[in-house]
Amino acid sequence: MSDGMDQGKADAVLINSHLDSIHSSPGAADGALAVGVMIECLRVLANTPGWEPKHAVIFSFNNAEESLLDGSRLFSTQHPIASTCDL
Secondary structure, three states: OOOOOOHHHHOOEEEEEEEEOOOOOOOOOHHHHHHHHHHHHHHHHOOOOOOOOOOOOOEEEEEOOOOOOOHHHHHHHOOHHHEEOOH
């Protein structure tokens, strides 16, 4: 989510969670809870009349978190927009 301005894109806010869980876990208390909160935040922000973000808001739903944080690490080190995020 962004207003499209260069300043907003330069200082993006990253909201991150993972979709995977360990094999012995039902997953709901691990990744699914945070994913649900992120989806609800996205819904509220997108449907708030007149809301115009000053900075881009990036919602990252990644995978491979339970295997040495691979999803987060790959985003922060290899994604083209990672350098715009305040991590």
